[in-house]
Amino acid sequence: MPPLVDTLAATELVGSVADSDRPAVAPLGILMFETDVPSEPGDVGCPDTFPFPVRYAVVPRTAVIRVAHSIDDALLATFIHAAAGLVEQGCHGIVTTCSFLARWQTELAMSLTVPVLASSLLQVPLVQRLLPRRQRVGIVIRSAIEINDAAFQAAGVEPYGAVECVLHDRHSATTLGDDSPRQHRERMQADVVAAARRLVGAHAHLGAIVLECASMSAHRDAVAAATGLPVFGALQLFTWFHAGLQGTRAPYRRHLP
Numbered sequence: 001m002p003p004l005v006d007t008l009a010a011t012e013l014v015g016s017v018a019d020s021d022r023p024a025v026a027p028l029g030i031l032m033f034e035t036d037v038p039s040e041p042g043d044v045g046c047p048d049t050f051p052f053p054v055r056y057a058v059v060p061r062t063a064v065i066r067v068a069h070s071i072d073d074a075l076l077a078t079f080i081h082a083a084a085g086l087v088e089q090g091c092h093g094i095v096t097t098c099s100f101l102a103r104w105q106t107e108l109a110m111s112l113t114v115p116v117l118a119s120s121l122l123q124v125p126l127v128q129r130l131l132p133r134r135q136r137v138g139i140v141i142r143s144a145i146e147i148n149d150a151a152f153q154a155a156g157v158e159p160y161g162a163v164e165c166v167l168h169d170r171h172s173a174t175t176l177g178d179d180s181p182r183q184h185r186e187r188m189q190a191d192v193v194a195a196a197r198r199l200v201g202a203h204a205h206l207g208a209i210v211l212e213c214a215s216m217s218a219h220r221d222a223v224a225a226a227t228g229l230p231v232f233g234a235l236q237l238f239t240w241f242h243a244g245l246q247g248t249r250a251p252y253r254r255h256l257p
Helices: 073-088 099-111 120-130 149-154 181-202 214-227 234-245
Strands: 028-032 054-058 093-096 136-143 163-167 206-211
Touching (some): 028 234, 054 073, 073 093, 073 099, 093 234, 099 149, 120 136, 136 181, 136 214, 163 181, 181 206, 181 214, 206 214, 214 234
Parallel strands (some): 028 054, 028 093, 136 163, 136 206
16 A cells, blocks of 8 residues: 655655556545644545545635635635645645535636546435435535535535435534544534434435535444445545546546557
């Protein structure tokens, strides 16, 4: 397994091609929000979570309330600039940790030279097509105030279908407050599992669950155990995305016979 790389060490080289023309395992670039919540293994913000190298860029002036809870298109250029920096560091693909950036999927992809996966919500239509007849996919999102029509529509998702919120009357926790990191993680897992159970109880014929927020990926196994349903999160999607980028070199060009 290649070494796992924290991309904040921007000058460190990742991988090498030794005695072979086969490209090295390229890092995945991950755009992060500003937060004081530490990431632990299992979180997409922790490089030890991934079986491949990753690089991070914390996008400045990106409090969750400014991006997920409102539509501040002035931030688009900031995200593009941060993503371009990751590409310059050798990343062959870019992902983000906020699903509500789906509304900028096209703009981000058209502005960069590598593929972009802006949102975990993009997998919802695919998961729906995998399910047996009359079953439907449900979505667990972080906060009721984050139901953003533009983001759902950009991802091809019905905004007011089978959706359940972790928190209905307040912003999801983006700071530790008085909690220790362990207490914060345990509280968030309990909240996510409770939301998944409400989702299953409220919607008949549910066949699978998609976790909207990338930070919920750490609780994927707990949700699956509590509901008995297939559960898809950002970590599974990012791993699939990175697998498709391997064995190639960016910028991508087809090989003509």
